[in-house]
Each structure stands twice: as C-alpha cells, then as structure tokens.
Amino acid sequence: MPIEQPIGSDLDQFDRRILAALAEDGRMSITDLARRVGLSNTPCQLRLKRLLAEGYIEGFRAVLNPVKMGLDHVAFAEVKLTNTHEDALRAFNEAVKKIPEVEECHMIAGRFDYLLKIRTRDIRRYRHVLGERISELPFVASTSTNVTMETVVDTWNARSRNT
Secondary structure, eight states: OOOOOTTTOOOOHHHHHHHHHHHOOOOOOOOHHHHHTTOOOOHHHHHHHHHTTTTTTOOOOOOOOTTTTTTEEEEEEEESSOOOOOHHHHHHEEEEEHHHTTTEEESSSSSSSSEEEEEEEEEHHHIIIIIIIIIISEEEEEEEEEESSSHHHHHHOOGGGOO
C-alpha cells in the first residue's frame, strides 16, 4: 500500500518507511524494522509506539487464506434501500455488521446505496445468506449480485498477486 502524507500530518520519511515496512510484514522485529528504515532500535521503537498511539496503525493480525479454509466464493451484493434517512442508514449499518459472511460494507454514491463483499463456501451458501440475512436487513428494497470469477489485485492480501 502506498503511504501518502496525510494533510496536516506530522509524518516524516522515517514514519512513512515504518508504515510501509509493517504493511508488508507486521511480524518484523524492531531490530529488522530499524535496520530497514535506517534508524537505531530505540528511536524506531519510540516512533512505532507513537504511530500506534496516534492511530496510524490500528493493530496487527494474521491474514488467513480463505481458499484453504474453504471460503473461496466471493460475491458483491449491491443493496438499494427503501429509505436513506439517517435512522434507516444507522439501522442498516448496525444490522449488517452482525452478518459474519459480510467481509466489507461500503456506502455508495450512485445507483444503489451499499456495496457488500460477501465470502462463503459456495453459491448455495451465498443464496442462503442473501435470502435469509441480507434481504431481511432493515430498509432493504432490492439487491443485485455480481459473482467474482478471479481476484486479480487485492492490496490487503499479497497472496492474490501470486494466483
């Protein structure tokens, strides 16, 4: 992921190097990180703590391989709401967070209101999630599905570059 200088940010070249290095390998030791960005251990560790405290780094996690876990069916559901008043948006937002198969949910400015990335084991499970969970969310008027045939670029998961 390219690390841009946020407007009004106090990030310098070392901070941006730290962020870029950790985006590639979050398990890197402080010693390796310091060497990679051109700092000694203590200043690097202090910068890392500051980047965490200021929210530039939200956390560290393992990136799981969904194909190995039998979750290689990806669909994008376009969702149109019956109403886009604030109470309807809030109700939809809270309810969609409770569906574990929804990997991402984005409010969209366009011909529909939300775009959901849904990961399941197969089309049958997707149909169940769509019919029993997503269609029943508050204020849903209609949905339209686009099924992924192949992931070409996924910057959050480097494995897609090798498939």
